[in-house]
Amino acid sequence: MLFHVTMTVRLPADMPPDVAADLKAREKTLAADLQRAGKWRHLWRVAGQYANVSVFDVADNGELHDLLIGLPLFPYMDIAVTPLCRHPSSVRDGDA
Amino acid sequence: MLFHVTMTVRLPADMPPDVAADLKAREKTLAADLQRAGKWRHLWRVAGQYANVSVFDVADNGELHDLLIGLPLFPYMDIAVTPLCRHPSSVRDGDA
Amino acid sequence: MLFHVTMTVRLPADMPPDVAADLKAREKTLAADLQRAGKWRHLWRVAGQYANVSVFDVADNGELHDLLIGLPLFPYMDIAVTPLCRHPSSVRDGDA
Amino acid sequence: MLFHVTMTVRLPADMPPDVAADLKAREKTLAADLQRAGKWRHLWRVAGQYANVSVFDVADNGELHDLLIGLPLFPYMDIAVTPLCRHPSSVRDGDA
Amino acid sequence: MLFHVTMTVRLPADMPPDVAADLKAREKTLAADLQRAGKWRHLWRVAGQYANVSVFDVADNGELHDLLIGLPLFPYMDIAVTPLCRHPSSVRDGDA
Amino acid sequence: MLFHVTMTVRLPADMPPDVAADLKAREKTLAADLQRAGKWRHLWRVAGQYANVSVFDVADNGELHDLLIGLPLFPYMDIAVTPLCRHPSSVRDGDA
Amino acid sequence: MLFHVTMTVRLPADMPPDVAADLKAREKTLAADLQRAGKWRHLWRVAGQYANVSVFDVADNGELHDLLIGLPLFPYMDIAVTPLCRHPSSVRDGDA
Amino acid sequence: MLFHVTMTVRLPADMPPDVAADLKAREKTLAADLQRAGKWRHLWRVAGQYANVSVFDVADNGELHDLLIGLPLFPYMDIAVTPLCRHPSSVRDGDA
Amino acid sequence: MLFHVTMTVRLPADMPPDVAADLKAREKTLAADLQRAGKWRHLWRVAGQYANVSVFDVADNGELHDLLIGLPLFPYMDIAVTPLCRHPSSVRDGDA
Amino acid sequence: MLFHVTMTVRLPADMPPDVAADLKAREKTLAADLQRAGKWRHLWRVAGQYANVSVFDVADNGELHDLLIGLPLFPYMDIAVTPLCRHPSSVRDGDA
Numbered sequence: 001m002l003f004h005v006t007m008t009v010r011l012p013a014d015m016p017p018d019v020a021a022d023l024k025a026r027e028k029t030l031a032a033d034l035q036r037a038g039k040w041r042h043l044w045r046v047a048g049q050y051a052n053v054s055v056f057d058v059a060d061n062g063e064l065h066d067l068l069i070g071l072p073l074f075p076y077m078d079i080a081v082t083p084l085c086r087h088p089s090s091v092r093d094g095d096a
Numbered sequence: 097m098l099f100h101v102t103m104t105v106r107l108p109a110d111m112p113p114d115v116a117a118d119l120k121a122r123e124k125t126l127a128a129d130l131q132r133a134g135k136w137r138h139l140w141r142v143a144g145q146y147a148n149v150s151v152f153d154v155a156d157n158g159e160l161h162d163l164l165i166g167l168p169l170f171p172y173m174d175i176a177v178t179p180l181c182r183h184p185s186s187v188r189d190g191d192a
Numbered sequence: 193m194l195f196h197v198t199m200t201v202r203l204p205a206d207m208p209p210d211v212a213a214d215l216k217a218r219e220k221t222l223a224a225d226l227q228r229a230g231k232w233r234h235l236w237r238v239a240g241q242y243a244n245v246s247v248f249d250v251a252d253n254g255e256l257h258d259l260l261i262g263l264p265l266f267p268y269m270d271i272a273v274t275p276l277c278r279h280p281s282s283v284r285d286g287d288a
Numbered sequence: 289m290l291f292h293v294t295m296t297v298r299l300p301a302d303m304p305p306d307v308a309a310d311l312k313a314r315e316k317t318l319a320a321d322l323q324r325a326g327k328w329r330h331l332w333r334v335a336g337q338y339a340n341v342s343v344f345d346v347a348d349n350g351e352l353h354d355l356l357i358g359l360p361l362f363p364y365m366d367i368a369v370t371p372l373c374r375h376p377s378s379v380r381d382g383d384a
Numbered sequence: 385m386l387f388h389v390t391m392t393v394r395l396p397a398d399m400p401p402d403v404a405a406d407l408k409a410r411e412k413t414l415a416a417d418l419q420r421a422g423k424w425r426h427l428w429r430v431a432g433q434y435a436n437v438s439v440f441d442v443a444d445n446g447e448l449h450d451l452l453i454g455l456p457l458f459p460y461m462d463i464a465v466t467p468l469c470r471h472p473s474s475v476r477d478g479d480a
Numbered sequence: 481m482l483f484h485v486t487m488t489v490r491l492p493a494d495m496p497p498d499v500a501a502d503l504k505a506r507e508k509t510l511a512a513d514l515q516r517a518g519k520w521r522h523l524w525r526v527a528g529q530y531a532n533v534s535v536f537d538v539a540d541n542g543e544l545h546d547l548l549i550g551l552p553l554f555p556y557m558d559i560a561v562t563p564l565c566r567h568p569s570s571v572r573d574g575d576a
Numbered sequence: 577m578l579f580h581v582t583m584t585v586r587l588p589a590d591m592p593p594d595v596a597a598d599l600k601a602r603e604k605t606l607a608a609d610l611q612r613a614g615k616w617r618h619l620w621r622v623a624g625q626y627a628n629v630s631v632f633d634v635a636d637n638g639e640l641h642d643l644l645i646g647l648p649l650f651p652y653m654d655i656a657v658t659p660l661c662r663h664p665s666s667v668r669d670g671d672a
Numbered sequence: 673m674l675f676h677v678t679m680t681v682r683l684p685a686d687m688p689p690d691v692a693a694d695l696k697a698r699e700k701t702l703a704a705d706l707q708r709a710g711k712w713r714h715l716w717r718v719a720g721q722y723a724n725v726s727v728f729d730v731a732d733n734g735e736l737h738d739l740l741i742g743l744p745l746f747p748y749m750d751i752a753v754t755p756l757c758r759h760p761s762s763v764r765d766g767d768a
Numbered sequence: 769m770l771f772h773v774t775m776t777v778r779l780p781a782d783m784p785p786d787v788a789a790d791l792k793a794r795e796k797t798l799a800a801d802l803q804r805a806g807k808w809r810h811l812w813r814v815a816g817q818y819a820n821v822s823v824f825d826v827a828d829n830g831e832l833h834d835l836l837i838g839l840p841l842f843p844y845m846d847i848a849v850t851p852l853c854r855h856p857s858s859v860r861d862g863d864a
Numbered sequence: 865m866l867f868h869v870t871m872t873v874r875l876p877a878d879m880p881p882d883v884a885a886d887l888k889a890r891e892k893t894l895a896a897d898l899q900r901a902g903k904w905r906h907l908w909r910v911a912g913q914y915a916n917v918s919v920f921d922v923a924d925n926g927e928l929h930d931l932l933i934g935l936p937l938f939p940y941m942d943i944a945v946t947p948l949c950r951h952p953s954s955v956r957d958g959d960a
Binding site: 466470 | 508512515521522524525526533563565567569574575
């Protein structure tokens with residue numbers, strides 16, 4: 001089941017650089033794992049923003065929530081979730 | 097080059113059903129053609145809305161504009177465009 | 193799987209009363225059927241508004257979409273969908 | 289009498305972890321008590337957010353206010369209150 | 385139990401003057417009746433707007449809803465409802 | 481002359497409790513004085529919010545401003561002012 | 577007593593030109609009268625908008641309301657009212 | 673050439689009182705100078721707000737910008753600029 | 769003197785095609801004239817929107833207003849005006 | 865390919881002056897370099913704001929993103945990106 005998720009990162013201006021670097025490194029590792037596991041189906045950078053547009057493929061709402069709150073940057077992100085479904089005009093197998 | 101596009105359709109309440117049906121049929125045919133041509137890379141329905149979330153893959157801003165204003169439903173849609181780029185944490189070939 | 197849905201009805205001022213009455217009657221019948229089938233789990237009126245707050249219990253995003261676009265009043269409603277999940281502090285069986 | 293309440297938690301980034309943990313533990317205990325007492329009728333997590341959607345069943349506006357300001361997390365929450373009433377299309381006894 | 389209600393009237397530009405006059409006359413009569421019955425506790429005009437600020441005193445949310453949807457101008461009003469309660473700093477008997 | 485005023489209090493999370501307590505005590509004393517003087521005509525708590533809805537009865541805009549900036553909590557409040565006047569449908573002497 | 581008023585005019589697209597011309601002519605005449613009477617103290621056009629920024633000098637809220645609803649274009653205007661008072665840094669006699 | 677400017681002051685809660693007092697004193701002196709020079713044509717306090725509504729009379733956009741960024745409180749103000757011009761219905765010489 | 773102007777066109781759905789075509793043709797001719805005269809300094813299409821971003825170079829606010837209200841599409845456009853000035857980091861002669 | 869970019873700078877109130885001065889100096893140098901390289905095509909100050917309106921000319925979305933996140937002030941700016949394309953009514957060579 002697919003969900004459209006936008007994440008905008010807002011790190012406090014006074015966060016020590018090594019703390020920020022550690023958070024980002026752990027976020028990157030987990031994002032790669034979730035992509036390889038097929039849960040984080042798409043991940044794009046929004047041009048000019050410290051933000052991304054993503055599509056998750058999960059079993060249900062609960063799994064989506066667990067994945068998102070498990071992200072190291074979760075406490076510093078504004079997150080918007082939109083449930084998606086098959087579009088009647090879609091002809092691509094990959095969008096189901 | 098990728099663009100995130102959301103389209104929300106607002107047909108006038110007094111549009112004759114056959115006019116609406118014709119518009120939708122032509123929109124569907126063109127959407128299928130553009131998907132097969134690789135221009136309209138993703139197309140999902142927003143659950144509970146007469147709206148979609150799409151990703152276009154075009155040569156430049158101008159081609160994106162020409163594709164969107166060429167849609168039969170263009171005069172009846174609210175459209176939001178967001179330029180995307182490769183995310184440094186993306187490991188999927190398909191998101192490039 | 194639970195979804196929080198708010199629906200605000202906006203009938204055109206010039207809709208003939210019998211058309212409106214027919215729409216509302218069919219909406220009411222379908223709403224009762226969906227409640228009895230366990231799909232439309234909660235339905236409350238927002239005080240002072242021609243609007244409701246609802247909770248749906250469906251198999252997935254697609255079923256939610258099909259139920260909502262099948263409502264007779266769908267073309268005249270502003271709909272907002274929020275995916276819900278089990279709250280860690282919830283002790284009520286009925287909220288699962 | 290029913291009220292729809294949404295609560296979004298915004299803990300300061302520099303709150304010591306043990307202070308946050310204590311607040312959350314006390315919030316959880318009180319939430320369980322209020323649910324068992326029938327005052328906090330429904331409690332759901334919003335997927336992807338540190339937020340909940342709730343329904344309270346109280347004697348009047350004053351009791352609702354006293355319950356909400358008594359929550360340990362109250363100073364850190366954005367709260368929105370919407371009064372609900374019986375929907376004419378509701379067929380569920382539990383929504384009265 | 386007190387509720388703060390704001391009502392903004394938006395009559396269609398093409399409503400025949402006699403229809404508008406009839407609606408307003410019936411609204412005025414009902415407003416006077418509800419004030420005398422103690423249900424519509426306060427009624428003020430917002431300076432420069434076709435809008436009012438009101439305070440209702442009703443038994444519960446359901447009575448408030450029934451009163452508001454019973455207003456002749458209800459289909460043409462934007463209505464916002466805010467539940468009120470006794471303020472701890474209030475010393476006026478009339479605000480209880 | 482009547483003004484509708486809403487005040488939402490936002491105390492900094494790190495304000496020392498005794499400073500906050502002193503501010504609130506002085507605010508309460510002054511609010512009582514202004515109510516007894518007939519200047520602060522109505523004062524209600526918004527249910528579920530650290531906010532109030534008030535009606536002031538003052539000689540002119542300048543007196544309203546002086547009263548509001550004189551409140552101990554003024555630096556910590558979001559304030560919205562709406563000028564009111566007699567409603568043509570009002571039958572209550574107390575709303576003039 | 578001074579009030580800041582912004583007025584944005586929105587004439588229906590299908591209003592007959594002679595009806596619009598008559599409305600505007602009557603508005604202009606009344607605006608001139610009110611300026612000469614000292615009630616409409618300032619009147620400026622917002623560059624690029626069918627809108628104005630004005631300052632009214634009236635006895636009280638009620639007189640302001642009566643003046644504004646008496647404008648021929650009132651039913652077609654969005655109006656925002658802000659009460660003004662003497663600024664402590666003002667040194668101009670004309671702003672009192 | 674006239675510009676409508678609104679300024680809302682937001683001093684940090686932890687600014688030392690003497691720093692705030694010095695900023696305000698210098699702001700006041702400069703405001704008086706600019707009014708006497710005819711640059712700051714009007715200056716009113718918004719009732720109930722730490723904000724003002726002003727009209728500037730400058731040679732061009734650049735002079736307006738230089739005046740505004742030169743204000744001691746500039747770093748602590750939200751500023752909105754609206755270009756004004758002569759209104760065709762204005763009969764006052766002072767508004768040209 | 770430079771002004772940033774955005775124009776979003778909203779033609780009524782029921783405007784006859786020949787009326788729309790005539791409006792657009794006259795708009796295009798005038799736009800070309802104003803560009804050649806150096807008044808309409810820049811004109812770009814917003815990708816995916818029936819909207820443009822423009823920069824005007826005019827003597828003052830009044831000339832800007834006269835140019836904009838003289839556009840054939842003016843009654844059907846949402847227009848936003850922002851005054852620009854020389855940026856201290858600009859090294860391009862053409863932006864002065 | 866052209867992009868319209870607005871940047872609003874929000875430096876923390878407690879940033880040391882020398883840190884701010886260094887950031888601004890590096891920003892200015894880089895801005896000049898990018899303008900001379902033809903990447904930063906236009907740069908204007910918004911009158912009365914610590915903000916600019918810019919037009920970038922880049923190969924694609926990715927280059928735009930890299931340029932923007934490379935700006936020394938990037939962590940302190942709100943940035944909005946709008947893709948532009950050739951306007952059919954444009955007659956200026958410089959806007960292509």
